[in-house]
Amino acid sequence: MNAFDVAIGLLAGLVLSALIAWGGYAKHSLSRSGMLGAILVGTTIFGFGGWTWGLVLIAFFISSSWLSRYKWREKEHLAEKFAKTGHRDLGQTLANGGWAAILALFNFFYPSPALFALFLGAMASVNADTWATELGVLSKSPPRSIANGKIVPVGTSGGITLLGSGERRLTFIGLVALLFDLLNSLVFQVNRSGPAFLIVVISLAGGLAGAMFDSLLGARAQGIYYCPRCDKETERRTHSCGQATTQVRGWRRLDNDGVNFLSSMVGSLTAYLLWRWWM
Numbered sequence: 001m002n003a004f005d006v007a008i009g010l011l012a013g014l015v016l017s018a019l020i021a022w023g024g025y026a027k028h029s030l031s032r033s034g035m036l037g038a039i040l041v042g043t044t045i046f047g048f049g050g051w052t053w054g055l056v057l058i059a060f061f062i063s064s065s066w067l068s069r070y071k072w073r074e075k076e077h078l079a080e081k082f083a084k085t086g087h088r089d090l091g092q093t094l095a096n097g098g099w100a101a102i103l104a105l106f107n108f109f110y111p112s113p114a115l116f117a118l119f120l121g122a123m124a125s126v127n128a129d130t131w132a133t134e135l136g137v138l139s140k141s142p143p144r145s146i147a148n149g150k151i152v153p154v155g156t157s158g159g160i161t162l163l164g165s166g167e168r169r170l171t172f173i174g175l176v177a178l179l180f181d182l183l184n185s186l187v188f189q190v191n192r193s194g195p196a197f198l199i200v201v202i203s204l205a206g207g208l209a210g211a212m213f214d215s216l217l218g219a220r221a222q223g224i225y226y227c228p229r230c231d232k233e234t235e236r237r238t239h240s241c242g243q244a245t246t247q248v249r250g251w252r253r254l255d256n257d258g259v260n261f262l263s264s265m266v267g268s269l270t271a272y273l274l275w276r277w278w279m
């Protein structure tokens with residue numbers, strides 16, 4: 001990429017991500033700071049990753065924004081269990097897209113198809129996590145802890161349900177990536193990142209690995225707090241009632257955003273290793 005391409009990409013990325021972020025804000029799936037995070041991540045990925053990267057990001061963002069609004073009322077009563085729901089803030093958008101944005105920067109300085117494999121794994125992982133969380137809380141059957149198999153209350157970190165771990169949903173991001181990768185190679189005559197099926201397979205594997213790591217870390221390591229006033233466990237350091245909570249287990253430094261960021265790295269590496277093994 002030359003300087004002109006990057007300038008055009010950054011400008012297009014800025015305009016597109018500003019439009020999408022504004023839409024997300026208007027539909028209450030992004031907070032004001034979340035809008036800033038989405039623009040930062042979107043512009044970086046578009047400008048330095050290129051069109052294929054940008055379009056994969058858009059497909060991810062639209063699908064997860066739509067899901068956070070889906071059956072919102074049924075999820076409302078779970079809001080206090082989760083640290084944050086509905087409106088995604090700056091921390092959440094950076095936790096979800098930060099690693100992918102770093103990969104895009106690397107792609108600018110050291111362009112390589114391997115980076116697209118890493119990017120797909122990161123996106124699939126974040127996608128799988130968001131989709132699983134948003135759909136999982138609506139499950140009719142109670143979730144079970146990934147750590148010990150015991151039934152846990154709906155909305156508990158590390159709790160998985162059949163509805164929340166569907167592989168079919170993971171295929172979506174793989175197919176979209178494949179479509180745009182093909183389109184990109186046809187239109188712009190650039191080298192494809194690998195055979196069509198490989199793109200889908202590494203996205204699936206990255207998504208599954210990231211989502212499972214996310215559940216494990218959520219169940220075993222994430223900081224969990226207790227509100228003495230309400231006699232309830234929560235992910236928040238200050239409970240929704242205003243009471244300061246005390247830590248009961250997990251690492252104080254590891255919150256849900258940290259878990260998401262680490263999981264996107266794990267999904268990313270999984271996709272890369274598989275890609276490397278095949279190519």
Ligand SMILES: [Zn+2]
Nearest residue numbers: 227230239241
């Ligand atoms: Zn409380």
